[in-house]
Amino acid sequence: MARLRRLRSRPLGRREALAGFLFVSPWLLALVVFHLYPIVAATYLSLSEYSVFTPPEFIGFDNYAKLWDDPTVWRAAGNSLFYALLSVPIGLVVALILALLLNRPVRGIGIHRTLFYMPAVVPPVAGTIVFLLLLEPRAGPLNTAIETVGLDGPAWFQDPAWAKWGLIILSLWGVGAATLIFLAGLQEIPESLLEAASMDGAGPWRRFSNVTLPLLTPVILFNLVIGVIYSFQVFDAAMIVGGTSGVPGGSTLMYMVHIYRTAFGYFDMGYASAQAMVLFLVIVAVTGAIFGTTRRWVYEGV
Amino acid sequence: MRLLRPGAVTQAERTDEPRQGFYAGRMGFFRQTAWHIILGGLSVCFALPLLWMLSSALKENQEIFRIPVQWFPETFLWGNFIEVLNYPGYPFFLFFRNSMFYAGMVTVGTVLSCSLVGYGFARLRFPGRGFLFSLTLATMMVPYIVTFIPTFLLFKNLGVLGTYIPLIAPAFFAEAFFIFMMRQFFRGVPRELDDAARVDGAGEFRIFWQIMLPLVKPALVVMAVFTFVWTWHDFFRPLIYLNDPDQFPLSLGLFSFRGRRLTEWHLMMAAATLMTAPLVILFAVAQKYFVRGMRMFGIKG
Numbered sequence: 001m002a003r004l005r006r007l008r009s010r011p012l013g014r015r016e017a018l019a020g021f022l023f024v025s026p027w028l029l030a031l032v033v034f035h036l037y038p039i040v041a042a043t044y045l046s047l048s049e050y051s052v053f054t055p056p057e058f059i060g061f062d063n064y065a066k067l068w069d070d071p072t073v074w075r076a077a078g079n080s081l082f083y084a085l086l087s088v089p090i091g092l093v094v095a096l097i098l099a100l101l102l103n104r105p106v107r108g109i110g111i112h113r114t115l116f117y118m119p120a121v122v123p124p125v126a127g128t129i130v131f132l133l134l135l136e137p138r139a140g141p142l143n144t145a146i147e148t149v150g151l152d153g154p155a156w157f158q159d160p161a162w163a164k165w166g167l168i169i170l171s172l173w174g175v176g177a178a179t180l181i182f183l184a185g186l187q188e189i190p191e192s193l194l195e196a197a198s199m200d201g202a203g204p205w206r207r208f209s210n211v212t213l214p215l216l217t218p219v220i221l222f223n224l225v226i227g228v229i230y231s232f233q234v235f236d237a238a239m240i241v242g243g244t245s246g247v248p249g250g251s252t253l254m255y256m257v258h259i260y261r262t263a264f265g266y267f268d269m270g271y272a273s274a275q276a277m278v279l280f281l282v283i284v285a286v287t288g289a290i291f292g293t294t295r296r297w298v299y300e301g302v
Numbered sequence: 303m304r305l306l307r308p309g310a311v312t313q314a315e316r317t318d319e320p321r322q323g324f325y326a327g328r329m330g331f332f333r334q335t336a337w338h339i340i341l342g343g344l345s346v347c348f349a350l351p352l353l354w355m356l357s358s359a360l361k362e363n364q365e366i367f368r369i370p371v372q373w374f375p376e377t378f379l380w381g382n383f384i385e386v387l388n389y390p391g392y393p394f395f396l397f398f399r400n401s402m403f404y405a406g407m408v409t410v411g412t413v414l415s416c417s418l419v420g421y422g423f424a425r426l427r428f429p430g431r432g433f434l435f436s437l438t439l440a441t442m443m444v445p446y447i448v449t450f451i452p453t454f455l456l457f458k459n460l461g462v463l464g465t466y467i468p469l470i471a472p473a474f475f476a477e478a479f480f481i482f483m484m485r486q487f488f489r490g491v492p493r494e495l496d497d498a499a500r501v502d503g504a505g506e507f508r509i510f511w512q513i514m515l516p517l518v519k520p521a522l523v524v525m526a527v528f529t530f531v532w533t534w535h536d537f538f539r540p541l542i543y544l545n546d547p548d549q550f551p552l553s554l555g556l557f558s559f560r561g562r563r564l565t566e567w568h569l570m571m572a573a574a575t576l577m578t579a580p581l582v583i584l585f586a587v588a589q590k591y592f593v594r595g596m597r598m599f600g601i602k603g
Contacts, residue, residue: 013427015506016426016427016428017426017427017429018428019426019506019507020422020426020427020428021422021428022422023418023419023421023422023506023510024418024419024422024423024434026419026476027419027438027475027476027481028434029475030475030476030477031437031438031441033456034449034453034472034475035441035444035449038449038450038451038452038453038456039444039448039449041452041455042448042449042451045451045452052458101337101340101344104329105329106334106341108338109337109341111345112341112344112345114589115345115346115348115349116344116345116348118348118349118352118582118585119351121578121581121585122352122578122581123537123553123577123581124535124537125535125537125552125553125556125557125577126355126556126574126577126578127351129556129560129570129571129574130351130355130571131351133354133358133366133567133571134351134354136367138367139366139367139369141354141371144369144370144371145371173348173351176348229445232445233445233446233447235538236537239537240557240560256447259447260542263451263454264542269451269455272451273448273451276445276447276448276450276451277448279445279447279448280444280445280448284443
């Protein structure tokens, strides 16, 4: 019997391998053409002077040196960093609070979940333009609401000091996706643990801080890493609000918008590739640093 | 990453039911109502921007900026939608058709290619499979913009800038995230099913097409809905690849409309509503799958 199987397994194995290669062949092609080759090409371009019209010319690390001395690059990097440092933590807290509120045994809670998630389905272009109206300084609903409390609302997208806050509020509106992931995490927490804590006399806060929160840390890590990666690459909203010059006063010029302008506005493909490579390295470094801290705060038990 | 386990669905699915165990029977009618009021207040905050969009779409332009804020239009100007659909120079009817074409084609391509490739990685043994799969996952770490510039130059050299080819063609060659997702699903199907078919002499493609694909239909729906929504959202790639306004999808059409017709907010809102409505409808129809998909695979885009 064993011999029979061995006899049959060889031609079958070869046939299976052939079929396997055929099944994945579209992706193998894409892997080479749209991923591996572009990474090599981007690395080479980042070391070249290339304006599309003449062939690329190798210039070593000049682009990186230029980038280091370019105040606009620093400005854009600062804007992106500001945006990421605020929108990610605030977004995590808001999403967690919403998920805790939604994780209740209330009948018909599905409708609330749908409403919280809905903004994530709204196209970024449409949502951003709606927020331009909502945050309109004089007659926008937000500022008129602030006025009824007796305060003066900021000029949001018309004031360089507040425009990024407008973008952060917009990002909080789309927090529904992270909320659902937290909710899924909350529902994986064994109820027996909460029950046991309760029997030991732990109140709601103690149950949250000693049971729920530690068990949720892997999900927090997931949302944190995803949030960092995406907020570093914010483009749509910033481009729609401020265009390639970051109106008002360069305050919404995000790093990705700056790469876009360098590559497709000035056709300085070499310099843009260098900026993209730096973004890549920064993202790798930051996510690496986050993973480096996990031993201290992410609970891996159960 | 526990979230990435398809088994998580079973638990997530019954979330609408009141929970048994720890929470059971702890909430009376009044507390239930109180929760609805708290959550209702918050969910209204999340819904208000959409209400403002719709109400502004039905107003006259000046009415939008009237103080105090008017949440409902004096008269419902449904004509705004007609006007924006046929706006000279900004034919939103055409933009809508282009978006349908773009999102539809990318969806077809992604569903076909990713299920094919995902099945290959899940079920068929071939040399280098493990290595190729790790390479696939690794591509997800690279920011889009790094590979984008050389890809753009590639399409430029092929002379296809200004067409939908650079936007659609890559979808037919699969994509890492959904390959991963389909592989997970196919691995969940019991081996006996395809082994039996193999003994009966069915070819690999027939096994895939006639036996495996119908079994993972929910996954195909999730993948199709996600792809459609994300492609409908896509602004960056049309911005770079398309020049002729007649080819614009809604995202780019609305963006350029705002650039040129800065003051016609009521029409901008009508266009934004036209752009949002199909996704809200799709979301409502596919909600069950959609929420389930979100839970299983996390977010992207």
